Amino acid sequence: MLAWLNERLGVEKALEWAKHKTVPVHRGTVFYYLGGVSLFLFILQVMSGILLLMYYRVGTDSSYESVRFITTKVDFGWLFRSLHSWTANLFVLFIFLHMFSVFFMKAYRKPRELTWMSGFVLFCLALAFGFSGYLLPWNELAFFATKVGTDIIGEVPGIGSWLLKIVRGGEDVTGATLSRLFGLHVAVLPGITTVMLVLHLAFVQIQGMSHGDQPEKGKTMPFFPNFLLRDMILWLITLNILAVLAVFFPWELGKKADVLASAPAGIKPEWYFLFTYQALKVIPGKILSIPGELVGILLFNLAGILWFLVPFWDAKIPEGKRNRVVNIVGLFAVLFILAMTIWGHWSS
Amino acid sequence: MRILFGGGIAGALAAMIYPAIKFLIPPEEPEAEPDILKVGRKEDFPAGTSKIFKFGRTPVILIHSKASGLLALSATCTHLDCLVQYRDDMGAIWCACHNGKYDLSGKNISGPPPRPLTPFAVKVIRDEIFIAKV
Ligand code: HEM
Numbered sequence: 168m169l170a171w172l173n174e175r176l177g178v179e180k181a182l183e184w185a186k187h188k189t190v191p192v193h194r195g196t197v198f199y200y201l202g203g204v205s206l207f208l209f210i211l212q213v214m215s216g217i218l219l220l221m222y223y224r225v226g227t228d229s230s231y232e233s234v235r236f237i238t239t240k241v242d243f244g245w246l247f248r249s250l251h252s253w254t255a256n257l258f259v260l261f262i263f264l265h266m267f268s269v270f271f272m273k274a275y276r277k278p279r280e281l282t283w284m285s286g287f288v289l290f291c292l293a294l295a296f297g298f299s300g301y302l303l304p305w306n307e308l309a310f311f312a313t314k315v316g317t318d319i320i321g322e323v324p325g326i327g328s329w330l331l332k333i334v335r336g337g338e339d340v341t342g343a344t345l346s347r348l349f350g351l352h353v354a355v356l357p358g359i360t361t362v363m364l365v366l367h368l369a370f371v372q373i374q375g376m377s378h379g380d381q382p383e384k385g386k387t388m389p390f391f392p393n394f395l396l397r398d399m400i401l402w403l404i405t406l407n408i409l410a411v412l413a414v415f416f417p418w419e420l421g422k423k424a425d426v427l428a429s430a431p432a433g434i435k436p437e438w439y440f441l442f443t444y445q446a447l448k449v450i451p452g453k454i455l456s457i458p459g460e461l462v463g464i465l466l467f468n469l470a471g472i473l474w475f476l477v478p479f480w481d482a483k484i485p486e487g488k489r490n491r492v493v494n495i496v497g498l499f500a501v502l503f504i505l506a507m508t509i510w511g512h513w514s515s
Numbered sequence: 516m517r518i519l520f521g522g523g524i525a526g527a528l529a530a531m532i533y534p535a536i537k538f539l540i541p542p543e544e545p546e547a548e549p550d551i552l553k554v555g556r557k558e559d560f561p562a563g564t565s566k567i568f569k570f571g572r573t574p575v576i577l578i579h580s581k582a583s584g585l586l587a588l589s590a591t592c593t594h595l596d597c598l599v600q601y602r603d604d605m606g607a608i609w610c611a612c613h614n615g616k617y618d619l620s621g622k623n624i625s626g627p628p629p630r631p632l633t634p635f636a637v638k639v640i641r642d643e644i645f646i647a648k649v
């Protein structure tokens with residue numbers, strides 16, 4: 168069997184290569200698992216998403232009803248919907264953790280600039296998945312979250328109103344918006360994400376794992392089977408945590424969206440948008456006669472671009488030395504996000 | 516040769532991208548803006564209540580305040596597009612999304628909203644309430 172495959176595909180070469188792949192061992196090794204967990208969560212998301220697609224029907228008079236049908240009538244429908252929602256949250260969480268850990272390990276430095284940049288794109292795609300998926304049940308909270316989120320796009324100077332129309336499929340958030348975000352969520356984003364993921368993993372593969380600020384010739388462990396088995400155990404643990412969350416904290420469906428109802432008191436976005444939300448909430452209406460939210464959005468975009476380009480402005484410092492500026496920037500980002508999120512969570 | 520080839524490719528791309536972008540921009544739907552909209556009878560709106568109606572494309576909130584009587588304003592928050600609500604307890608119009616506040620004339624008085632709400636006229640003709648453009 169192996170010989171048969173080998174004759175046609177050269178399997179032995181692949182096995183030979185797997186034997187030589189190693190993972191550095193040092194006090195930061197735990198962080199090497201975060202990307203793997205994110206990958207696992209994405210795979211789960213694709214699988215549960217495809218199952219949901221079997222019953223989900225997009226439309227203002229069918230989206231809410233079909234999700235309710237899934238959760239109340241279909242066998243294990245509640246489980247898969249709850250799983251899809253919880254996995255979405257953990258997926259975003261793990262991408263955050265993964266991104267910050269490679270940031271602090273300086274794993275983006277030459278020659279891994281492209282790995283970092285493709286990873287950043289994946290992070291944006293995860294947020295886009297979360298944003299577009301959130302509207303799909305067409306409930307009240309989702310309706311207003313989408314109104315606010317897309318209205319922000321309209322603030323882009325110059326082409327804003329035009330972009331807004333493309334995203335919303337018209338002037339307002341309607342069934343046309345639902346159709347567009349649905350298409351984005353189940354076709355466009357999965358396609359782009361898969362391509363980006365392949366690139367990202369290929370870059371990691373070609374360059375091998377970075378050593379962080381540890382010496383180049385440190386201890387290592389073989390990827391196959393040692394690291395892979397540890398990976399698998401972690402995936403299994405993640406799956407169990409997810410199952411517990413999905414079963415004991417089933418995801419709410421809420422009230423159906425009503426385009427003529429006021430935004431309900433206490434409305435808040437998902438936790439991963441809370442920090443931007445809180446920042447927009449406390450920015451004054453006008454700063455030097457420029458609309459406050461425009462200033463806020465510009466600052467967030469600027470920060471995002473700087474973050475994306477960190478491999479290029481992180482001063483070239485000899486391997487093994489610390490770069491204070493980068494550490495301070497990273498620490499500031501973490502503290503800002505944490506503080507704003509907590510504040511957003513507790514404020515009324 | 517290079518120029519010809521490059522130009523050909525650029526042309527072909529443009530010929531594909533232009534229709535796609537045009538396709539993504541939805542056609543204008545001429546929606547008749549009414550001059551006046553009948554919303555109900557006076558007894559349906561006791562003091563202290565409010566309700567949102569669609570005036571053409573615009574959501575308009577009709578408020579019956581104890582102090583100021585019947586009044587109507589655009590219900591779309593000028594901050595980021597949420598729908599506002601009348602808070603009888605505050606004697607003000609409140610937006611739940613980012614805690615924006617307007618007074619009953621529609622003026623933005625606190626929180627992030629940058630502009631006032633557009634006022635609409637309320638007419639009562641033989642106990643029937645109408646909303647109209649001002
Ligand atoms: C190929 C991949 C995917 C497919 C086919 C898919 C499909 C779907 C469908 C049909 C729904 C509507 C049903 C429902 O609301 O439960 C949905 C909702 C949702 N999806 Fe996905 N999805 C995919 C990937 C993802 C990913 C990677 C994320 C992660 C960020 C995500 C986040 C969400 C969220 C937050 C909801 C709303 C959950 C709710 O409130 O019900 N999806 N998805």
Ligand code: FES
Nearest residue numbers: 592594595610615
């Ligand atoms: S949308 Fe009303 S305060 Fe932000």
